[in-house]
Each structure stands twice: as C-alpha cells, then as structure tokens.
Amino acid sequence: MSSPHTPADTTTEASSLRMATFRLARRLRSQRAVDTMSDGQFAVLAALNVHGAHTLGELADRERVTAPSMNRTVNCLEESGYLTRTPDETDRRKVNIALTDEGRAVVAETVRRRDSWLEQALAELSPQQRDLLRQAADLMREVAAR
Amino acid sequence: MSSPHTPADTTTEASSLRMATFRLARRLRSQRAVDTMSDGQFAVLAALNVHGAHTLGELADRERVTAPSMNRTVNCLEESGYLTRTPDETDRRKVNIALTDEGRAVVAETVRRRDSWLEQALAELSPQQRDLLRQAADLMREVAAR
C-alpha cells in the first residue's frame, strides 16, 4: 500500500506503459487544436500517403471503423479536394481512393505542425534519452501490430 | 524522395514517436471493447482513484473537457453508483465528487482487464526490451507533463 490518496496498484509494467501511452497521446492530440481536421480524417490521409491507394473497405479495416463511417469521412475529404474516387478497372464494385496533390500537401503541413511541439520537447532530453525513445517507438509499433 | 508510394518524410524522430504512440493507444483502446464503460468515464474514475476527490470544474480541467460535458459524464457515473456528489461545506456553490467503494472496485477490475492484453504482449519481448519500455514510459510521462 502507498499513500492514503493513491490506493490503486498502478505500478505494474503494463499499467505504467498503458498510462504513459494514453497520457502522451492525449497531450499530442490536444496540441493539434490549431488545425481543423479531425484525427480520423487525418489518419485516412496519412494512410493513403504512406501506403498508397486503398479501396473503401481497406481503409475501413485499417482504421477499424465500419464502412459507412469511413464513407462519411471519405466524402468529407473528397469535398475538400484532398482525395479522389476512381472506379476499379477490373472489379467495378470497388472504388480506388487516392490522394490529390493538395491532399499530399495538407498531410505534409499537418505533420509538420503536429510534430513541432514534440520536437521541442524531445530537444530538452539527452541524446541517450532520445535514442531510448527511438528504440521504444519501434517496440511500441511491434506490440501494437500484435 | 523515397519509393513512389511513400512520398512523405515521416521518418523524423518526433513523427516516429507520435505515430507509435497513437497506434499503441488505439490498439489498447480497441482491446477494452469487452467492458461497457467509455474511455472518458473510466478516465474520471481513475483520476478520482489516484488523486482523490475533485469538484466538477477540477475534473473538467483535468480531462480537458467543458463543464457541461463533464457534468453529463458524472451524472452517468453517479447513476451507476460509482461516485457521489456532496455539496462543499465552505463554498456551497461547489460540489465534491468522490468514488464509492463500488467505484474503486470497478477501477481495479477495469485496469486488470485492460492490462491483461498488454501484459501478454510484453511477455513476448526480451527482458532488455521490457526494461527499455519501462524507461520509455517514464520519459513519455515526463514529455507529456511539459
């Protein structure tokens, strides 16, 4: 047992990493209040930017949302001119979704803006600490892919 | 420039950590699909559990939501019997919000359930890798507190 007002045993390895992850994620999310795009919208543009064109179903699976939800998000991004829908040549039920040049530009700008706060925070750490976080990021991706 | 379908320079230190953090946070969040409580509701119970009683405004500030939003969340948790509202003795405009025994129990149970997936994932890593993540969690908390 610890002090009177901290009765929870939040000291396990997993709890510590879970709480740290949620806290940093929340902090990063609050930092992007400057731009108007939602997390979900940006995640779609980022996925298209990194992995190339997707069908609607592929995007929905990747982002773990339903097809109607993804459809709404894609509609919004299409209206904004950030992506295009093109019927698939070989299977005309499918729709290929791809970034426009403007979409690519908005990804680059959003990444730049979102990362600037984190870059400043990392700059205050030692080279050893930054290297540790770099390795940790790889492990976190590995764990998340499980 | 890199390969044709990966035009973004998402390879900076900050981008890598940001993406890994969001990805792991999303994975952890999806893993708690078994319980009915939302992230926001659980965060309130966890804050009360760790830091003791709060007023409504303090909870809203801590969770970075508006007072009406927090009010709704607190209403829901009060109906479920997880917390109590008590008018403040010295300033009767304020309301002190505190966990019930049932609230404390549900925090402990939820933490246990949410962490079990992560514990299994961590068990597949080497002791060195787990130690690295332990240190990284401390650094992430430090960065988030900035």
Add this chain to the structure above:
DNA sequence: TATTGTTATACTCTATAACTATA
C-alpha cells in the same frame, strides 16, 4: 448468392448558450 459501396437513421460524446444558486 456473395461482395462492395452507399444511404437512412439513431445513438454517444462534445460543445456553446442560457439559466440557477451562491459568494
């Protein structure tokens, strides 16, 4: 008949504005 995408509709969470009670 199965699959892909879309539309219709409802629910949850959050926000702003307006209101009540107390300082």
Add this chain to the structure above:
DNA sequence: TATAGTTATAGAGTATAACAATA
C-alpha cells in the same frame, strides 16, 4: 457582479440496418 454547477440544444462521429450495383 462573478463564479460553480446545471440544463437546453446542436454538431461531429460512429454504429446498425437496408439498399444498389457488380461479381
């Protein structure tokens, strides 16, 4: 008059169910 909390109402995002088009 200012502050803490609450209520009223609206907007964003997500879900399930139903539908259309194609394989």
